[in-house]
Amino acid sequence: MTTFAQRRAEKRRQSEASGVEGRRLGLRIFLTITALVWLLPLLWAVYTSLRPYADTARLGYVSIGGTYNLSNYATAWSQADLPHYYINTLIITVPGVIITLLLASMAAFALSRFSFRFNIALLMLFTAGNLLPQQVIITPLYRMFLAIPLPHWLSDTGLMFDSYFGIITIHVAFQMGFCVFVLSNYMKTLPKDLTEAAFVDGASVWRQYRSVVMPLSRPPLAALATLEFTWIYNDFFWAIVLVQTGTKRPITSALNNLKGLFFTDNNLIAAGAILAAIPTLIVFILLQRHFVKGLTLGSTKG
Amino acid sequence: MSATTTEASTTKTSRRRRKKKPFRLLTRRDMVVVGLLLGIPAAIHVFFVWLPALLSIVLSFSRWNGIGGVGNIDWIGTTNYHQIATIYPPFWPAVRHNLIWLGVFILIATPIGMYLAVQMDKEIKGTRFYQSAIYLPVVLSLALVGFIWTLIYSPDEGLINNLIGKTGQGNLIDWLGNPHLNLWAILIAASWRHIGYIMVLYLAGLKGVDPTLKEAAAIDGASSRQAFFRVVFPVLKPINIVILVVTVIESLRAFDIVYVINKGTNGLELLSILVTNNIIGEASRIGYGSAIAVILLIISLGIIIPYLFRTFRKDEAAL
Numbered sequence: 202m203t204t205f206a207q208r209r210a211e212k213r214r215q216s217e218a219s220g221v222e223g224r225r226l227g228l229r230i231f232l233t234i235t236a237l238v239w240l241l242p243l244l245w246a247v248y249t250s251l252r253p254y255a256d257t258a259r260l261g262y263v264s265i266g267g268t269y270n271l272s273n274y275a276t277a278w279s280q281a282d283l284p285h286y287y288i289n290t291l292i293i294t295v296p297g298v299i300i301t302l303l304l305a306s307m308a309a310f311a312l313s314r315f316s317f318r319f320n321i322a323l324l325m326l327f328t329a330g331n332l333l334p335q336q337v338i339i340t341p342l343y344r345m346f347l348a349i350p351l352p353h354w355l356s357d358t359g360l361m362f363d364s365y366f367g368i369i370t371i372h373v374a375f376q377m378g379f380c381v382f383v384l385s386n387y388m389k390t391l392p393k394d395l396t397e398a399a400f401v402d403g404a405s406v407w408r409q410y411r412s413v414v415m416p417l418s419r420p421p422l423a424a425l426a427t428l429e430f431t432w433i434y435n436d437f438f439w440a441i442v443l444v445q446t447g448t449k450r451p452i453t454s455a456l457n458n459l460k461g462l463f464f465t466d467n468n469l470i471a472a473g474a475i476l477a478a479i480p481t482l483i484v485f486i487l488l489q490r491h492f493v494k495g496l497t498l499g500s501t502k503g
Numbered sequence: 504m505s506a507t508t509t510e511a512s513t514t515k516t517s518r519r520r521r522k523k524k525p526f527r528l529l530t531r532r533d534m535v536v537v538g539l540l541l542g543i544p545a546a547i548h549v550f551f552v553w554l555p556a557l558l559s560i561v562l563s564f565s566r567w568n569g570i571g572g573v574g575n576i577d578w579i580g581t582t583n584y585h586q587i588a589t590i591y592p593p594f595w596p597a598v599r600h601n602l603i604w605l606g607v608f609i610l611i612a613t614p615i616g617m618y619l620a621v622q623m624d625k626e627i628k629g630t631r632f633y634q635s636a637i638y639l640p641v642v643l644s645l646a647l648v649g650f651i652w653t654l655i656y657s658p659d660e661g662l663i664n665n666l667i668g669k670t671g672q673g674n675l676i677d678w679l680g681n682p683h684l685n686l687w688a689i690l691i692a693a694s695w696r697h698i699g700y701i702m703v704l705y706l707a708g709l710k711g712v713d714p715t716l717k718e719a720a721a722i723d724g725a726s727s728r729q730a731f732f733r734v735v736f737p738v739l740k741p742i743n744i745v746i747l748v749v750t751v752i753e754s755l756r757a758f759d760i761v762y763v764i765n766k767g768t769n770g771l772e773l774l775s776i777l778v779t780n781n782i783i784g785e786a787s788r789i790g791y792g793s794a795i796a797v798i799l800l801i802i803s804l805g806i807i808i809p810y811l812f813r814t815f816r817k818d819e820a821a822l
Binding site: 228229231232233239249257262263304305311321323325327329332333337338339340342343344374377381405434436437453456457460470473474478481484489496497 | 532533537540541544548554556558559569622629630632633635636639642645646647652653654660662665666692699700703704707708742749755756759762763775778781782783792793796799800804807808810811
């Protein structure tokens, strides 16, 4: 009796073990195929971009052979004037990220270290503001941008509309909400004793912010900087609506010109798309940890 | 200064009191600083985000072509809403497309992202490679996603038609041009990115689950599927809610990818596109655009407000 039961138990354990292994193998095959399918669109773009139009026209797009070179990249780079658009992006993205983080950290510090009657209401306002679809606010915003005058050294149009200052402003105002949410959550976890000790030592509020809380908040700031760089870099909508002059647009929205410019030459479009993707791909490769952390910081609360 | 030194030597009870009313101890200068630290960002955010949101509501009751000053605005009550629902041809298709978008995201893309996250969480060999591959599209802009997938869907030069031999004049499949196909084709491209996004978010949630929970379920004889649905999934309620919010908002925001393909026409109309067409399109109809924006606003607040109350309820209790 016992031997039979033992044998049966033994048998079941064995089959379970091999079942687990079998499932693991099946899972690995499944995930390998999934990963390759996922990479395919990008790899296809890279492959197409490396072939001259003449070769693909002669041999077909799904083919091997002919020459492979970077001439499409050279053409896209010079004909679409890509360096110009990279600089536009830089002019918008760098101040955008820095000012967003500066203002968001200020608000988060005040909201997390002091208690007012409206703490929660303000935090909700910031968080909700970032969740609104941009199109909800664009119509009045467009009119406001046309109505607000700026000195000519800030904007050559003399308006918020169609100016770098204007586009940076809306990025800052809109992105701030998410950063305040994330940073205030983080700052709340810093021990109260830290600022209290500084307070007892006679440190002003500004010193507490500048020399105590900000240095300790480096991890979420790095994560948010990575994330905000990517988001502002990837912006298409604000720039399409609020920047009218094509040559002032950043690279992501200027891609639209590329389509008109190269029309049917998919090889050139592929090269242009890859070039525009490179800064974010660098973020993906080098700063993946920060990027993922930034994304998840905003979601694992509560 | 003397106040702070006595403060340092006080007992625990008064320390607790101090936390509640910190302002008493701040100098006037410090109070001004706190006011500015909070006031400047809040003012910018309110002025450029919430003021326009409110003005959208106000302007939705008006007729204004943007020419002439604010004095030229005619106030026409709910006429815009009425006209949009009755005589504005692209409105109902746009609503339908947004709903399809939302349906595909919630019922297909999001569960796939969750499923992949659960598989990644098993930490099998090579999981880092699998994760990276699937999350790669998340760093790309949706505009760029549109370009990359154009290379796949293009009728005579695209990958799919060349693979299945449908590039001839007679049998050509126009994935992005055919109004019965293009929305679905675009949704595959958009899901390519959304699935990775959901996977990253969900994986972070799964990493936070106490492993003893799953072990306990396994000891009790639960299969891994049962363990997930009965034990892990309920524990992950907060992250499930975040994912629901993200999915709904992303579906309402959808704009770039469609605009890049054909500016949101011919089967790809979306509410976000209609709003934009009424300001930068051929005719500037500010009242119309605002009314559609208000519809978007109401739908998004319908999900944002319950989310906020859920998230901040605990904080309120803690204060």
